[in-house]
Amino acid sequence: MITEETISAVASELLHRATVMLPSRVKEAVLQVYERETSQQARLQLRTILDNISIAEKCDVCVCQDTGVPLFYVKIGNGALVKGDIREAISQGTKLATEKIPLRQNVIHPLTKRNSGTNTGWGMPYVHFEIEPDLDYVEVTALPKGFGSEAKTSLMYIATSEDIELGLTKCLLDTVLSAMGEPCPPYIIGIGLGGTADIATWLAKKAFLRPLGTFNPDPLVAKLEVGLLDAVNRTGIGTMGVGGSVTALGVHIEFCGTHTAAVPVAISFQCWAARSSTARIYSDVRVEYLTTVTGVVQP
Amino acid sequence: MRSQELSLPMSEQTVRSLTAGDTVFLNGTVYTLRDSAYERTLTSLREEKAVPFSFKDGAIWHCGPITRKIDSGWQVTAAGSTTSSRFTQPATELLPKMGIRAIIGKGMMGQGIISSMRKWGACYLMTTGGAGAYYARQITRVVDVHWLDLGMPAAVWVFSVERLGPLLVGIDSKGGNFFDSVRSAAQDNIAATFKKLGIDPSHDYVWWPRSKEKSG
Numbered sequence: 001m002i003t004e005e006t007i008s009a010v011a012s013e014l015l016h017r018a019t020v021m022l023p024s025r026v027k028e029a030v031l032q033v034y035e036r037e038t039s040q041q042a043r044l045q046l047r048t049i050l051d052n053i054s055i056a057e058k059c060d061v062c063v064c065q066d067t068g069v070p071l072f073y074v075k076i077g078n079g080a081l082v083k084g085d086i087r088e089a090i091s092q093g094t095k096l097a098t099e100k101i102p103l104r105q106n107v108i109h110p111l112t113k114r115n116s117g118t119n120t121g122w123g124m125p126y127v128h129f130e131i132e133p134d135l136d137y138v139e140v141t142a143l144p145k146g147f148g149s150e151a152k153t154s155l156m157y158i159a160t161s162e163d164i165e166l167g168l169t170k171c172l173l174d175t176v177l178s179a180m181g182e183p184c185p186p187y188i189i190g191i192g193l194g195g196t197a198d199i200a201t202w203l204a205k206k207a208f209l210r211p212l213g214t215f216n217p218d219p220l221v222a223k224l225e226v227g228l229l230d231a232v233n234r235t236g237i238g239t240m241g242v243g244g245s246v247t248a249l250g251v252h253i254e255f256c257g258t259h260t261a262a263v264p265v266a267i268s269f270q271c272w273a274a275r276s277s278t279a280r281i282y283s284d285v286r287v288e289y290l291t292t293v294t295g296v297v298q299p
Numbered sequence: 300m301r302s303q304e305l306s307l308p309m310s311e312q313t314v315r316s317l318t319a320g321d322t323v324f325l326n327g328t329v330y331t332l333r334d335s336a337y338e339r340t341l342t343s344l345r346e347e348k349a350v351p352f353s354f355k356d357g358a359i360w361h362c363g364p365i366t367r368k369i370d371s372g373w374q375v376t377a378a379g380s381t382t383s384s385r386f387t388q389p390a391t392e393l394l395p396k397m398g399i400r401a402i403i404g405k406g407m408m409g410q411g412i413i414s415s416m417r418k419w420g421a422c423y424l425m426t427t428g429g430a431g432a433y434y435a436r437q438i439t440r441v442v443d444v445h446w447l448d449l450g451m452p453a454a455v456w457v458f459s460v461e462r463l464g465p466l467l468v469g470i471d472s473k474g475g476n477f478f479d480s481v482r483s484a485a486q487d488n489i490a491a492t493f494k495k496l497g498i499d500p501s502h503d504y505v506w507w508p509r510s511k512e513k514s515g
Contacts, residue, residue: 040300044467045427052429052432055432061435062365063377064428064429065363065365065379066381066431104363104377106452115453156507157505159506166497166498167504170498171505177482180478180481180485181478182407184405234488237481241478241481242467271428271429272429
């Protein structure tokens with residue numbers, strides 16, 4: 001039986017892993033940019049980023065001081081045996097992690113600006129639930145989201161009288177130009193296509209849960225991802241906007257059916273510190289941490 | 300790419316010797332300032348109330364650190380920059396009022412601050428975003444903290460720093476903005492992509508939000 005105590009401990013450890021150790025795929029991608037980059041200004045930025053990643057791991061401190069708002073994605077298998085309140089357990093885990101790691105106390109009330117000091121309260125941590133019919137476990141992902149990249153999220157509707165691919169390309173490049181170095185490139189771009197406004201923005205965020213270097217299983221969409229990544233990198237904005245050959249590490253698109261009149265497009269950014277960590281909790285309380293963090297990053 | 304080490308407080312002459320694109324390292328005292336602390340500082344100055352710090356000839360840092368209380372005071376575990384573009388307006392007002400010589404942050408600052416930096420002799424220094432663990436090691440001591448009631452990130456932290464950097468001179472006091480050339484190159488590159496793909500740059504594919512042309 002999966003208890004609140006277990007979920008709480010796992011939630012805390014996931015925040016610890018996510019904020020201190022970047023996934024191997026992200027570290028490898030940043031190192032590759034450093035090896036390929038010829039712009040001296042960009043290489044200096046990348047050198048600092050790589051040094052920073054290894055210092056954080058070695059000293060067990062957060063990679064970035066903006067440890068974001070705590071977002072959790074939970075898949076519950078029909079076969080999983082859970083007792084108690086998952087949301088409350090994750091909230092307790094967040095409080096614990098905030099004090100222990102420590103995380104920055106980021107969560108405030110949106111009107112009064114009062115800081116709870118615990119990264120909880122008024123609906124935070126945000127927990128998104130999905131029910132999966134064939135699983136016998138609970139899978140929890142922590143994705144602490146920093147606001148340098150978050151606050152560049154854009155939403156627009158392209159009329160279906162237009163060519164959607166061209167419209168999307170224009171929207172994306174306009175947004176990328178407007179954002180320049182602010183979302184901390186080399187970033188990952190998440191695009192939510194279709195649905196309604198809320199679905200599109202959710203899909204744009206969900207796109208970050210997909211491991212870096214993977215493509216949408218739909219070949220038409222995968223081809224678009226490759227084309228858009230190339231278009232973004234051709235801007236020459238580069239690491240931290242100082243100019244360089246790589247601006248984005250990946251473009252991830254998720255889509256949903258939509259209305260015949262217009263296609264909602266949500267564009268979201270994930271900074272190079274693409275922090276996330278996933279664990280599975282089985283009904284016999286066995287916990288398996290899935291996110292690989294090994295890998296040397298020293299240039 | 301010129302690289303040099305500078306001490307704080309900094310003279311106007313020193314600031315004026317810097318050119319956009321240079322790399323600098325800072326020694327001395329820096330003050331973190333962001334969001335609510337900007338608001339409170341400006342409100343106090345407008346109402347002619349005293350603030351518990353002076354930025355004269357000094358450096359402010361758009362930074363909200365992670366700190367931990369220890370027996371001897373405070374320990375900084377991670378400290379890096381927050382996005383500076385949202386402080387263009389308050390920073391432009393504060394710069395001459397407090398005699399600030401350097402603003403440390405990340406990303407670009409708005410065009411509005413450039414003439415102010417030229418007039419008063421100040422510069423914008425850009426850190427690498429997200430490198431909180433890296434810069435925390437360059438903070439040798441937490442000298443003081445003000446306005447902790449604003450919360451850990453928004454309080455004004457006073458740090459002693461040793462070789463804080465590398466910092467890229469983003470805006471100098473001669474009207475130079477390092478990012479102008481990157482932005483204009485990006486505009487040209489995007490225009491070339493539009494041409495290649497057959498995208499008409501003046502065509503509006505977006506229904507909502509309505510563009511200014513369509514709204515009339």
